[in-house]
Amino acid sequence: MASVVAMSPHHAIEAEHLVKRFGDTLAVDDVSFVVPQGSVLGLLGPNGAGKTTTVRMMTTLTRPTSGTARVAGHDVLTEPDAVRSSMGLTGQAATVDELLTGRENLRLIGQLYGLDKGYIARASEDLLERFSLAEAGDRTAKTYSGGMRRRLDLAVSLIATPPVLFLDEPTTGLDPRSRVELWEVLRELVADGTTLLLTTQYLEEADQLADNIVVIDRGTVIAEGTPLQLKDQSGAAALVVTVSRAQALDEARTLLAPHVREMHVDEGARQITAPAEGLGHMTRVAGIFDDSGIVLDDIGLKRPSLDDVFLHLTGHRAEERDDGAAHDAGDTDQSRETVR
Ligand SMILES: Nc1ncnc2c1ncn2[C@@H]1O[C@H](COP(=O)(O)OP(=O)(O)OP(=O)(O)O)[C@@H](O)[C@H]1O
Numbered sequence: 001m002a003s004v005v006a007m008s009p010h011h012a013i014e015a016e017h018l019v020k021r022f023g024d025t026l027a028v029d030d031v032s033f034v035v036p037q038g039s040v041l042g043l044l045g046p047n048g049a050g051k052t053t054t055v056r057m058m059t060t061l062t063r064p065t066s067g068t069a070r071v072a073g074h075d076v077l078t079e080p081d082a083v084r085s086s087m088g089l090t091g092q093a094a095t096v097d098e099l100l101t102g103r104e105n106l107r108l109i110g111q112l113y114g115l116d117k118g119y120i121a122r123a124s125e126d127l128l129e130r131f132s133l134a135e136a137g138d139r140t141a142k143t144y145s146g147g148m149r150r151r152l153d154l155a156v157s158l159i160a161t162p163p164v165l166f167l168d169e170p171t172t173g174l175d176p177r178s179r180v181e182l183w184e185v186l187r188e189l190v191a192d193g194t195t196l197l198l199t200t201q202y203l204e205e206a207d208q209l210a211d212n213i214v215v216i217d218r219g220t221v222i223a224e225g226t227p228l229q230l231k232d233q234s235g236a237a238a239l240v241v242t243v244s245r246a247q248a249l250d251e252a253r254t255l256l257a258p259h260v261r262e263m264h265v266d267e268g269a270r271q272i273t274a275p276a277e278g279l280g281h282m283t284r285v286a287g288i289f290d291d292s293g294i295v296l297d298d299i300g301l302k303r304p305s306l307d308d309v310f311l312h313l314t315g316h317r318a319e320e321r322d323d324g325a326a327h328d329a330g331d332t333d334q335s336r337e338t339v340r
């Protein structure tokens, strides 16, 4: 007889009408979603959206005010132990023991899970290697950089090879290169069958990693779908005309005016951007420029980014922070952090 698999064949994670209230604050307000086994869900939202609270409810760290969740088929309310043994969690704040070395941190957690000594030793070496910490493995974690701590944190949550992994803002605070490296490691984990739920404020990150995205704002789900579907939702693409000489911009603007509803001129980039109205529109505009003799470097359609999607859905950019880092909602791509 086939062995009994506790995990539902389809959904490794299910959130069902999760609600969490802190006094007057409704931190999470009726959040539901499912994560198919072996896939990546990006829980995307700005500061205070309710991401961490959602993750804490799903990982048994806090009790929902109402609603429930299941991890690997186990209910967080009625089977918290089974939930804990089928998942790993890397919280938003690093939890490594600063006085222990990287290796000791891994060993400690391995022992807490009751893993075999030999296994812990082998898995630790593998993880230190994978997270580029092999050389630093015998230094105390207090000598580590923020990025190294983050990686150690993640390594620690993987020692017991959980089938379901929750990562709360795994790359916040990392430099672009470390972020890209971490994305690679996460892709490998998923390729090996791990189901991943990650929270992020980075649209780029969700776009890079997630099969499905749930966008939350002020505790509620405001959109969900694949990255492509979300981009489609935010409406029309933009028509972008790049002239080859800045001097031709004025002439190009005059030429274009009767054919577009509005336009935005970026002198530095020698670009005019206007709402696109389909391929035919673009072809028509291209023909007009052909006839005019104005030389173009490029003409094309630009699909909306996830950042545009967020702005469209919420009226504010996802990257707006308390420190006022990106307040200009009218700003375009130049101000965006882009890591490729
Ligand atoms: N223990 C708590 N007591 C009171 N209010 C809380 C508590 N934890 C969270 N909140 C509130 O709940 C809301 C959601 O917070 P949460 O930490 O889940 O957001 P987040 O999406 O993780 O934000 P961030 O991106 O800043 O980590 C916020 O308004 C927050 O102030």
Ligand SMILES: [Mg+2]
Residues within 6 Å of the ligand: 051, 052, 053, 092, 168
């Ligand atoms: Mg948080």
